[in-house]
Amino acid sequence: MFVYEKKLQFPVKIATPNPKLAAMIISQYGGPDGELGASMRYLSQRYAMPYAEAKGLLTDIGTEELGHMEMVAAVVHQLTRNLTDEQVQNSPAFAPYFVDHTTGIYPTAASGFPWSAGSIQSTGDVIADLTEDLAAEQKARLTYDNILRLSDDPDVNNVIRFLREREIVHFQRFGECLRLCKEKMDARNVYLTNPAFDKQTPQPRS
Amino acid sequence: MYQDANGTRSASPNSASTAVQSASCPDGNGTMPSCAGLAVPYVPFQQTGSQKYAQAEALSQGTLFPGLNLPFHLKTEGSTLPSSPMTELQALDFVVLELGTYLDTHPDDTEAFQMFQQYAAMEKAAKAAYESKFGPITRTAAASGSSYQWLNDPWPWNFGQNEVK
Numbered sequence A: 001m002f003v004y005e006k007k008l009q010f011p012v013k014i015a016t017p018n019p020k021l022a023a024m025i026i027s028q029y030g031g032p033d034g035e036l037g038a039s040m041r042y043l044s045q046r047y048a049m050p051y052a053e054a055k056g057l058l059t060d061i062g063t064e065e066l067g068h069m070e071m072v073a074a075v076v077h078q079l080t081r082n083l084t085d086e087q088v089q090n091s092p093a094f095a096p097y098f099v100d101h102t103t104g105i106y107p108t109a110a111s112g113f114p115w116s117a118g119s120i121q122s123t124g125d126v127i128a129d130l131t132e133d134l135a136a137e138q139k140a141r142l143t144y145d146n147i148l149r150l151s152d153d154p155d156v157n158n159v160i161r162f163l164r165e166r167e168i169v170h171f172q173r174f175g176e177c178l179r180l181c182k183e184k185m186d187a188r189n190v191y192l193t194n195p196a197f198d199k200q201t202p203q204p205r206s
Numbered sequence B: 001m002y003q004d005a006n007g008t009r010s011a012s013p014n015s016a017s018t019a020v021q022s023a024s025c026p027d028g029n030g031t032m033p034s035c036a037g038l039a040v041p042y043v044p045f046q047q048t049g050s051q052k053y054a055q056a057e058a059l060s061q062g063t064l065f066p067g068l069n070l071p072f073h074l075k076t077e078g079s080t081l082p083s084s085p086m087t088e089l090q091a092l093d094f095v096v097l098e099l100g101t102y103l104d105t106h107p108d109d110t111e112a113f114q115m116f117q118q119y120a121a122m123e124k125a126a127k128a129a130y131e132s133k134f135g136p137i138t139r140t141a142a143a144s145g146s147s148y149q150w151l152n153d154p155w156p157w158n159f160g161q162n163e164v165k
Helices: A019-025 A035-048 A052-079 A085-089 A095-101 A126-150 A154-184 B055-061 B085-105 B110-134
Strands: none
Touching: A019 A052, A019 A095, A019 A126, A019 A154, A035 A052, A035 A126, A052 A126, A052 A154, A052 B085, A085 A095, A126 A154, A154 B085, B055 B085, B085 B110
16 A cells, blocks of 8 residues: 655755646656656556565665656646746747646647557566666656756756656666566576566476 | 865864775775775775765765765756755755665674664754644554655655755
């Protein structure tokens, strides 16, 4: 189960509303490499993992990603607070989002494509899933890089830099986890069986 | 390459380091198997005894470990944090989270586990102190007040949270 803590992982305090920036940052809430996808990916993959380290790591990182989702939502919420009709009219980048969602938080990519489970995978295969997770962390990292390229708001960049660094740490941990899993698999050929599905290891041909 | 708490990179570990360094392998590097198998991805293992930031610096940098701190455009100043009881709690909480994730892949690192125990105790005490002064962070804690304060402002996503507390 999950228990809510009424605090953010990292402080979010955006002094200046900026709907144009909000329209870009929403991608890390509901875009293809955003935090909603990250948490759903890891929290779904963990069930098929046969090894304790992988169960624990996917649970812990998946839970942290839920907190990152909340942080990204807080950034978008604060960037769009107290807007006037005129500010929305003068922000063509934000207007399409506004017409559907006003200033509510909705999981969508910056392109307007709504969040889709099609942007994540859960294969039931230890190596395939953990390798996907390595790629996912890199894709999230580069999305934060691109937000840093586009944003000159120091309050926003504080938060984005933190989230970006978390992707790098998670990449390291998934890589280590893959190594730990591999050590428990068949040393002659790690692809000989899928330990999550093939309960009996086939005898190799001599 | 090492990095001190001010974000300065240097060729040697700083005096505040809690880590035991191996001269042959700097902190930003890890270990690979001596004969790695082909056709499977490898990320080097972070070594035990890695250098660590103090908690406020860790939260600011987004990692406890200088060796894992690889910022965009090498901007090593970290993020500016408001000075508040909430931020102090967030920093303790962050060290517990970071060490927990580290221990998921390094469960036999006794030094890291001891630090995890210490920070978990500090975080627990700090959270209780915060809750008694400013209101509940968990719903369970809402039961210990004289009335139901779970609904009180500020909520975490509101602009005012770090301003009020």
